[in-house]
Amino acid sequence: MHTVTTVNVNGLRAAARKGFGSWLAGTGADVVCLQEVRAEPGQLDDGLRRPEGWHAYWAPAAAKGRAGVALLTRSEPERLRIGFGEPEFDDSGRYLEADLPGLTVASLYLPSGEAGTERQAEKERFMAAFLPYLAGLRKRAADDGREVLICGDWNIAHQPADLKNWRANQRNAGFLPEERAWLSRVFGEEGGYTDVVRALHPDTAGPYSWWSYRGRAFDNDTGWRIDYHVATPQLAGRCVKAYVERAATHAERWSDHAPVTAVYGP
Amino acid sequence: MHTVTTVNVNGLRAAARKGFGSWLAGTGADVVCLQEVRAEPGQLDDGLRRPEGWHAYWAPAAAKGRAGVALLTRSEPERLRIGFGEPEFDDSGRYLEADLPGLTVASLYLPSGEAGTERQAEKERFMAAFLPYLAGLRKRAADDGREVLICGDWNIAHQPADLKNWRANQRNAGFLPEERAWLSRVFGEEGGYTDVVRALHPDTAGPYSWWSYRGRAFDNDTGWRIDYHVATPQLAGRCVKAYVERAATHAERWSDHAPVTAVYGP
DNA sequence: CTTCCAATG
DNA sequence: CATTAGAAG
DSSP states (O other), rough: EEEEEEEEOOOOHHHHHHHHHHHHHHOOOOOEEOOOSSSOOOGGGGGHOOOOOOOEEEESSSSTTOOOEEEEEEEEEEEESSSOOOOHHBBSSSSSEEEEEEEEEEEOOOOOTTTSSSHHHHHHHHHHHHHHHHHHHHHHHHHHHEEEEEEEEEOOSGGGGGTTTGGGGSTTTTHHHHHHHHHHHHHHTTTTEHHHHHHHOTTOOOOOOEESSTTTTTTTTTOOEEEEEEEEEEHHHEEEEEOOOGGGGTSOOOOOOOOOOEEEEO | OOOEEEEOSHHHHHHHHHHHHHHHHHHOEEEEEEEEEOSGGGGHHHHHOTTTTEEEEOOOOTTTEEEEEEEEEESSSSSSEESSSSSHHHHOOOOEEEEEEEEEEEEEEEEOOOSSSSSHHHHHHHHOOOOOOOHEEEEHHHTTTOEEEEEOOOOOOOSSEEEEEEOOOOOOGTSOOOHHHHHHHHTTTTOEEEEEEHHTTTSSSSOEEEEETTTTTTTTTTTOOEEEEEEOOHHHHTTTEEEEGGGGSSSSSOOBBEEEEEOOOO
């Protein structure tokens, strides 16, 4: 029985100034996955670095002020792992994994970039290395009788239903054919994972989890669904509820992403 | 008859957001010298670039967001000059000169830097080139029967009375022996100029015109007098009133400097 | 449009 | 402690 939330905070220090703390205090989740922390633990206030009632783990990027993922868990994990074994990304602040009893849960922040740039090439290298890792992780977990849940900002919308203007974005990073095909492999035989939110809501547009700060994207709900719960099928089948906490970042707008929460039954 | 104000605005766009406009609307000056504009004219709102009732002249630095001086005059100058003939500093946004009838007035922003750095070396090169220019300017003006007034942020406190903690600052840029000696030459035979505010207030501590943003420098009046009216002696003798508008940047604090105003009688 | 950094003051 | 620009998103 787990309630898990993932949210890209777009700078935890800025988010904390604008209300992240009260959101965290009010959440019923027992696992929170954070992305784009953009700070080293030492740059965070005590109450944020070690929040009351949580075990907190940080994987900052070597580059200051960039990326950075974290995991907050109500119970203490048995094991932690930073990175997924690809040296280029080991200290890039993009992957942090924890073993809880019967469940491996990870916070992922996949690179983003504009089409045709070096950043996009980096994203593609990440994708190429990460898929085999994911597949291997699922197989090892199956052998151990564990479930796996990779939460985070994957920076890719999978299908037309996953963003407002899919036609206009077919040549934009985040909805490129090769990115979508890669996600299909994650969700297909090769990866063997399930897109939890889409499985529960097969016919909705969205629910979006990111809206650009530019223009009136949030007000018009011109969003993208790029933050996922990616789970082994058995775990996904146990999900009884999944939703985007649009209101959490609405009034105070402490991030351009909204938390994505799923409740996994026993 | 002139009322002249000089103020380092520490970024005119930021100052405008915080109340520079209402200060300008309320000033009785007919010449305003600005330093650290930190913007090209095109980056300023219309009302700021061409303020109602003023002629406005801008000398931005080639390096974006750095330095930049300006002159606002109620009457149109006969001539304008950017730089003082030293190529290194011609487009550094540090010197702008205007000829009004019988008066040459300039806005100066002398480089600042930390002792022992390349910035300090640049400051010293500026000082070395600027003193002969000043001396020549005074002589030419004398031949023409003109007065000269160089207003601005000279980034040097001259004497112990010109900063709160002079003992602690003897090795800090802005109060180094060589900088003080250079100002003494400006105010001595070689330059031939007068420190207008000090001439009127020979026995006051300060009045300071800059307070660091760090700590409680402003509240404790831990300030420096580094913004000067530097005038030919005859003009200085006509000064009937000289003061620092501490309140102008107190309530709203639109700069770390305060305006320094002097009234020159006929 | 917002984050954070770096250089600068 | 504040400014601006620039990289990044």
